[in-house]
Amino acid sequence: MTTALTVRTENLSVRFAGVPALDRLDLRLAPGKIHGLLGRNGSGKSTLAAVLAGFRRPDEGRVLIEGGDLGTPQEPYENAVVTSRVCLIRESGDRPEAVSVKQAIALAAALRPYWDADLAGDLLDRFEVPLNKKIQKLSRGKKSALGVVLGLASRAPLTIFDESYLGMDVPSRNLFYDALLADYTEVPRTVVLSTHLVSEVSAMLEEVVILDNGRLVTQSPVDALRGRGASIVGPAAAVDKFTAGFTVLAEERLGGTKSTTVLGDLDPALLAQATAAGLEIGPVGLQDLFVHLTGARS
Numbered sequence: 001m002t003t004a005l006t007v008r009t010e011n012l013s014v015r016f017a018g019v020p021a022l023d024r025l026d027l028r029l030a031p032g033k034i035h036g037l038l039g040r041n042g043s044g045k046s047t048l049a050a051v052l053a054g055f056r057r058p059d060e061g062r063v064l065i066e067g068g069d070l071g072t073p074q075e076p077y078e079n080a081v082v083t084s085r086v087c088l089i090r091e092s093g094d095r096p097e098a099v100s101v102k103q104a105i106a107l108a109a110a111l112r113p114y115w116d117a118d119l120a121g122d123l124l125d126r127f128e129v130p131l132n133k134k135i136q137k138l139s140r141g142k143k144s145a146l147g148v149v150l151g152l153a154s155r156a157p158l159t160i161f162d163e164s165y166l167g168m169d170v171p172s173r174n175l176f177y178d179a180l181l182a183d184y185t186e187v188p189r190t191v192v193l194s195t196h197l198v199s200e201v202s203a204m205l206e207e208v209v210i211l212d213n214g215r216l217v218t219q220s221p222v223d224a225l226r227g228r229g230a231s232i233v234g235p236a237a238a239v240d241k242f243t244a245g246f247t248v249l250a251e252e253r254l255g256g257t258k259s260t261t262v263l264g265d266l267d268p269a270l271l272a273q274a275t276a277a278g279l280e281i282g283p284v285g286l287q288d289l290f291v292h293l294t295g296a297r298s
């Protein structure tokens with residue numbers, strides 16, 4: 001039986017001193033998928049993560065979490081049953097700094113109904129997080145790694161990583177991505193990865209929510225989003241001729257070869273024309289679409 005939870009937001013708004021950080025969001029996060037929560041700095045990702053985890057009360061609208069062993073939809077704020085099943089890991093840590101890693105692990109084991117002690121032990125070894133050190137004595141990367149271990153071993157039916165792995169170096173981040181995929185395959189749950197580093201996580205994502213200035217830009221399965229454009233590769237002159245008239249998202253040139261990413265549907269006639277001109281057509285990169293949809297610079 002899957003414990004994965006479904007999340008819905010209805011007209012969800014959060015304001016700071018009257019300024020909206022989240023503006024009337026209507027979302028549905030399907031259960032048992034890895035969702036990317038993408039947006040530029042200040043777009044509202046952390047605020048949304050905090051409201052989903054019941055750390056904040058919405059100013060308007062509501063969050064509803066349902067499914068798994070929760071049954072009917074419930075709001076997470078001040079709801080211990082829901083929050084024990086939702087794990088939010090933030091870069092800030094949210095943990096008492098004066099306790100040892102071992103104590104932090106024992107506390108999580110006591111609070112988390114789906115805690116897996118073997119997984120926690122294995123991951124602490126792999127990330128080389130010292131058990132007896134106090135959290136305040138850990139380096140930034142090891143603190144992030146501890147957060148990742150707590151997030152994965154909690155096996156919470158809704159697990160949210162809010163840029164919590166960005167303090168880790170590349171090999172550690174790769175270890176995190178591998179561990180997440182392996183454990184998620186074994187025990188499916190609803191995972192949210194909040195980040196502005198789209199290219200690094202894009203291969204893991206199944207669904208994407210893009211925010212900009214607190215508003216929902218798009219929510220879509222990754223494949224559908226990728227289908228909104230194409231990359232055309234081939235001799236530069238042929239690529240330029242073929243892509244004239246399209247909205248260009250990105251261009252890259254290597255010697256006489258060019259790769260141009262365009263927005264828009266390529267119908268079968270256009271595809272045949274491209275093949276006849278010796279061009280290769282591929283899907284659009286999520287990073288290029290993200291940059292286009294949010295006006296970000298890559």
Ligand SMILES: Nc1ncnc2c1ncn2[C@@H]1O[C@H](COP(=O)(O)OP(=O)(O)OP(=O)(O)O)[C@@H](O)[C@H]1O
Pocket residue numbers: 016020021039040041042043044045046047048196
């Ligand atoms: N505690 C707070 N007090 C006042 N304003 C806040 C507070 N927290 C967030 N904001 C504002 O709300 C907006 C959204 O911030 P949020 O941290 O949710 O964005 P983000 O997408 O997570 O950004 P980043 O990628 O930089 O972490 C920003 O304009 C931010 O300045």
